[in-house]
Amino acid sequence: MRKARIWVGAATLSAFSLSALVVNAGIEQGDVAVGKAKYTENCAICHGPKGDGQGDAGKALQPPPRDFTKGDFKFGGTDKDLYDIMVNGAASRGGSPNMGPFGLPLSEKERWSVVKYIRSLKTGGAAAKPDAKAKPEAKPKK
Numbered sequence: 387m388r389k390a391r392i393w394v395g396a397a398t399l400s401a402f403s404l405s406a407l408v409v410n411a412g413i414e415q416g417d418v419a420v421g422k423a424k425y426t427e428n429c430a431i432c433h434g435p436k437g438d439g440q441g442d443a444g445k446a447l448q449p450p451p452r453d454f455t456k457g458d459f460k461f462g463g464t465d466k467d468l469y470d471i472m473v474n475g476a477a478s479r480g481g482s483p484n485m486g487p488f489g490l491p492l493s494e495k496e497r498w499s500v501v502k503y504i505r506s507l508k509t510g511g512a513a514a515k516p517d518a519k520a521k522p523e524a525k526p527k528k
């Protein structure tokens with residue numbers, strides 16, 4: 387009897403460490419400074435050095451590159467949506483082929499870092515709009 391209880395405890399514990407791991411596999415692993423560097427290298431040419439969509443190669447595009455300072459998005463707008471557009475291109479959601487899979491050469495951590503950086507560009511409001519289900523502080527329930 388006592389042994390069984392210990393096993394249940396261990397199972398509960400590992401379930402929670404697992405959910406913590408899943409959360410960390412998302413935007414939580416992102417680093418804004420890394421994101422800024424990767425954004426500047428790969429995205430600023432269109433989305434603009436300040437993220438306002440006014441990059442040299444972006445100005446003439448129709449539809450225009452997203453203005454990240456507004457924080458309004460066309461294809462869902464969750465962290466995962468931004469990540470997916472960056473990796474699969476906007477055409478994968480019926481958008482412009484000009485937004486190609488530019489995040490492909492980046493590592494997963496670098497991509498989440500760019501998502502985090504994009505979030506930080508929104509001015510005049512809350513920078514972050516995390517996925518509702520991402521709750522890093524989740525506590526075990528009784």
Ligand code: HEC
Nearest residue numbers: 428429432449450451452459460461476481482484485488
């Ligand atoms: C060649 C120009 C170009 C480059 C380089 C570029 N983008 Fe874009 N991006 C666009 C255009 C154009 C759109 C608008 C697509 C549309 O509305 O169909 C767009 C849209 C997006 C969106 C759509 C958001 C939404 O739901 O409204 C995201 C996210 C995005 N870009 C991220 C990035 C990231 C991150 C990089 C760098 C890794 C990048 N882009 C590089 C041109 C570019």
